[in-house]
Amino acid sequence: MVLCSIGLISGLAYHELSRTTQENATIRLDRAAHAAASILRYGTNERLLPEFAGTGAPALIRVSEATADELLQPGEKLKALVETIGKTNQGAANLFRWSASTKTFKEFATTLPGPEGQSPPAVTIDEGHPAFASLSTGQPYSGNVPVQGRFRLAYLTPIVTEGGKVAGALAVDVGWVDDLSLAENRLKTRITSAAIIILIAVLLIGGLLLHFELRPLRRLAKAADDLAAGLQPKRIPFTDRRDEIGDLAHGLEKVTDLQDKLHKLAYTDPVTTAGNRSRYFFDLSQALKRARTGSFSASLIHLDFNGFAKVNDTFGQQVGNRVLLQAYARLANIFGPSAQIARISADDFCILLPFDGKGAIAEDYAVQAIDMLSVPFQMEEGEIHVEPSIGIALLPRDAEDAETAHRMAGLALRAAKRNAGPRYEFFSPPLNDRVQSEMLTETLLRAALQTRQLVLHYQPQVCPADGRLIGLEALLRWPHEKRGNIPPAEFIPIAEKTGLILDLGRYVLDSACKQAAQWRQAGFEFGQVSVNVSPLQFRQSSFAETVRQTLKTYGLPASCLCLEVTENVFVDTREQMVLDILSELQQIGVQLSLDDFGSGYSSLNYLHRLPFQELKIDRAFISGADSHPQREQLFEAIVRLGRSLGLRVIAEGAETAGELALTVTHQCDGIQGYICSPAVPAEHLQSQLQNFRTDLKSESLAGSSNRSSKRLA
Numbered sequence: 275m276v277l278c279s280i281g282l283i284s285g286l287a288y289h290e291l292s293r294t295t296q297e298n299a300t301i302r303l304d305r306a307a308h309a310a311a312s313i314l315r316y317g318t319n320e321r322l323l324p325e326f327a328g329t330g331a332p333a334l335i336r337v338s339e340a341t342a343d344e345l346l347q348p349g350e351k352l353k354a355l356v357e358t359i360g361k362t363n364q365g366a367a368n369l370f371r372w373s374a375s376t377k378t379f380k381e382f383a384t385t386l387p388g389p390e391g392q393s394p395p396a397v398t399i400d401e402g403h404p405a406f407a408s409l410s411t412g413q414p415y416s417g418n419v420p421v422q423g424r425f426r427l428a429y430l431t432p433i434v435t436e437g438g439k440v441a442g443a444l445a446v447d448v449g450w451v452d453d454l455s456l457a458e459n460r461l462k463t464r465i466t467s468a469a470i471i472i473l474i475a476v477l478l479i480g481g482l483l484l485h486f487e488l489r490p491l492r493r494l495a496k497a498a499d500d501l502a503a504g505l506q507p508k509r510i511p512f513t514d515r516r517d518e519i520g521d522l523a524h525g526l527e528k529v530t531d532l533q534d535k536l537h538k539l540a541y542t543d544p545v546t547t548a549g550n551r552s553r554y555f556f557d558l559s560q561a562l563k564r565a566r567t568g569s570f571s572a573s574l575i576h577l578d579f580n581g582f583a584k585v586n587d588t589f590g591q592q593v594g595n596r597v598l599l600q601a602y603a604r605l606a607n608i609f610g611p612s613a614q615i616a617r618i619s620a621d622d623f624c625i626l627l628p629f630d631g632k633g634a635i636a637e638d639y640a641v642q643a644i645d646m647l648s649v650p651f652q653m654e655e656g657e658i659h660v661e662p663s664i665g666i667a668l669l670p671r672d673a674e675d676a677e678t679a680h681r682m683a684g685l686a687l688r689a690a691k692r693n694a695g696p697r698y699e700f701f702s703p704p705l706n707d708r709v710q711s712e713m714l715t716e717t718l719l720r721a722a723l724q725t726r727q728l729v730l731h732y733q734p735q736v737c738p739a740d741g742r743l744i745g746l747e748a749l750l751r752w753p754h755e756k757r758g759n760i761p762p763a764e765f766i767p768i769a770e771k772t773g774l775i776l777d778l779g780r781y782v783l784d785s786a787c788k789q790a791a792q793w794r795q796a797g798f799e800f801g802q803v804s805v806n807v808s809p810l811q812f813r814q815s816s817f818a819e820t821v822r823q824t825l826k827t828y829g830l831p832a833s834c835l836c837l838e839v840t841e842n843v844f845v846d847t848r849e850q851m852v853l854d855i856l857s858e859l860q861q862i863g864v865q866l867s868l869d870d871f872g873s874g875y876s877s878l879n880y881l882h883r884l885p886f887q888e889l890k891i892d893r894a895f896i897s898g899a900d901s902h903p904q905r906e907q908l909f910e911a912i913v914r915l916g917r918s919l920g921l922r923v924i925a926e927g928a929e930t931a932g933e934l935a936l937t938v939t940h941q942c943d944g945i946q947g948y949i950c951s952p953a954v955p956a957e958h959l960q961s962q963l964q965n966f967r968t969d970l971k972s973e974s975l976a977g978s979s980n981r982s983s984k985r986l987a
């Protein structure tokens with residue numbers, strides 16, 4: 275804008291100067307012509323009489339017919355007059371006489387010297403001369419005329435007789451044209467130079483001013499860029515200014531504050547105020563980035579509480595949240611400000627603990643954390659106990675990327691939960707191998723389920739006294755073409771960990787009910803078919819409905835189905851909830867069996883309150899009980915306990931004739947063990963049972979009350 279204005283003003287000045295110079299020259303020329311005509315008038319006693327136009331310049335000079343010839347002759351008088359005219363004009367003056375014969379105006383008096391000061395050759399104005407056309411028609415001419423190879427700015431006034439004939443001309447000029455325009459050109463050059471200098475100066479000064487004036491804007495723009503890129507600028511500059519820049523800075527400061535708040539919200543766990551999952555993975559990635567440069571090492575501690583769901587179930591989520599908040603406070607206290615603590619899901623805390631080089635090691639912290647968190651939480655609702663476990667990965671030793679690091683700490687945590695000893699575990703390559711193998715199994719299992727490679731075998735439950743079939747337990751079998759038969763003990767825990775057990779369980783329930791319905795149709799009296807139900811399945815809200823639907827699909831009476839659950843259903847689930855689910859199943863009319871009784875978490879006080887019809891005594895109690903009196907007493911006590919509660923008692927895992935005899939002696943309702951039959955495909959069942967009954971009648975088993983320990987399996 276400024277540059278354009280300067281250019282425009284310079285252009286106008288240039289144009290105005292040209293016009294003024296032109297006007298000046300014209301005025302000067304007109305005046306010179308006026309003066310020359312006047313001098314001629316008075317010098318010739320008005321015999322040459324000028325007539326003036328409106329501008330003051332002479333239009334023509336009148337002369338009488340009679341005196342024209344006489345007057346327009348060279349002579350001293352006219353020569354003196356011409357010289358006077360020349361001096362007055364500061365230019366040159368000439369008088370011309372018209373020659374009718376040659377049709378030219380011929381100069382006969384002049385003040386103009388030749389180029390070297392000598393008398394110049396007489397000038398003629400003939401056709402081709404710029405003034406000729408005007409003069410020959412009695413009109414004045416004003417303009418440039420060629421003289422001695424250059425141009426002079428001249429005014430030529432025709433001398434006309436009273437009869438209207440052209441008799442001659444008076445010419446005055448104000449100098450050489452190039453001399454006249456010299457000053458003008460010089461001025462123009464100066465104007466142009468000045469304009470250019472001003473332009474450059476404006477450019478330089480403007481540029482410098484802009485540079486300095488825009489500096490705050492550039493810094494604010496940089497701050498805005500940082501904000502947009504998600505980087506939090508340390509401080510917004512220029513907030514103390516009281517101008518537009520200050521306003522802008524204030525605006526940006528508000529945006530920064532807002533972003534800061536949003537950032538905190540987005541990265542904070544609302545329950546505990548610890549970091550959340552996003553914060554954790556961000557911090558972990560940053561830590562690993564630093565670790566890769568070799569300047570940093572840290573421990574990644576993954577902590578969770580076994581059975582925390584039970585706290586929520588028992589006391590409600592609000593109380594659960596308050597426990598988590600207090601747990602976080604304890605953790606913050608233990609690990610100090612240098613640790614980054616995040617809660618990444620329900621009861622999972624992840625702690626990134628930088629190695630401080632002072633020898634404080636993750637193990638010390640882990641022990642301390644387990645001790646501190648094992649101290650019960652005092653709540654209004656009562657004392658709450660939680661059981662922490664910790665998995666530790668060392669960075670960068672164990673992992674180079676966040677996902678792997680998290681997985682490694684998680685693996686260590688899982689291992690810690692299985693530990694009989696301390697409830698913390700470091701990640702190690704063998705641990706990794708185990709987990710890798712578990713992962714492979716999981717993949718294979720998923721495929722096997724999809725391609726229906728998993729099959730059900732059935733293990734008979736018989737009355738030990740008479741060998742009558744009272745039930746069949748459906749047991750999953752996974753024949754794998756390369757790995758052989760993969761035992762349930764290997765794949766069921768993995769299916770439980772991954773949730774695959776839900777699909778697997780549905781498949782087993784469906785297949786077993788289908789098979790049972792077929793047997794019924796075929797008239798095979800099998801008593802009941804027992805299906806194992808894992809705790810995860812059991813807790814599903816839709817489980818009872820699934821059972822109802824499956825029975826309906828195959829038209830199987832509910833009493834033909836027995837669902838076996840282990841005491842593990844009480845881990846992580848409130849007793850009342852277990853009772854509710856069992857009652858719902860009982861209403862359907864299915865049989866309920868407590869499997870592996872005595873093998874794990876046992877609480878005798880719930881037994882009488884739960885609607886089980888059957889108790890399956892864990893194999894550990896019968897194994898060897900025929901040869902160890904104390905074991906036998908224990909076995910007998912458990913059988914009695916079951917019977918006293920009105921439950922059908924099944925002894926699992928009887929392998930020898932001696933163990934079989936024990937079950938007869940202590941009046942077990944049923945046995946399920948290799949002594950009778952292992953789990954076999956449905957089509958082999960009949961022959962298997964036949965063999966057992968034959969054996970039972972034979973000497974060896976009938977006389978087994980002598981407690982021989984003939985192993986059959």
Ligand code: C2E
Nearest residue numbers: 749750762763766782806807808927928929946947948949
């Ligand atoms: P479980 O429900 O207690 O099943 C009884 C287990 O004891 C079976 O092992 C059976 O083969 C074994 N067994 C029976 N008699 C004897 C014996 O005389 N001696 C010995 N040593 N073992 C005997 P299996 O089939 O390997 O199953 C192991 C566990 O896997 C089952 O224990 C059950 O907890 C689980 N499982 C098997 N199939 C399924 C299923 O379909 N669903 C669920 N959730 N779990 C299943």
Ligand code: MG
Nearest residue numbers: 747806838869
């Ligand atoms: Mg079972």
Ligand code: MG
Nearest residue numbers: 869870890926
């Ligand atoms: Mg069992």
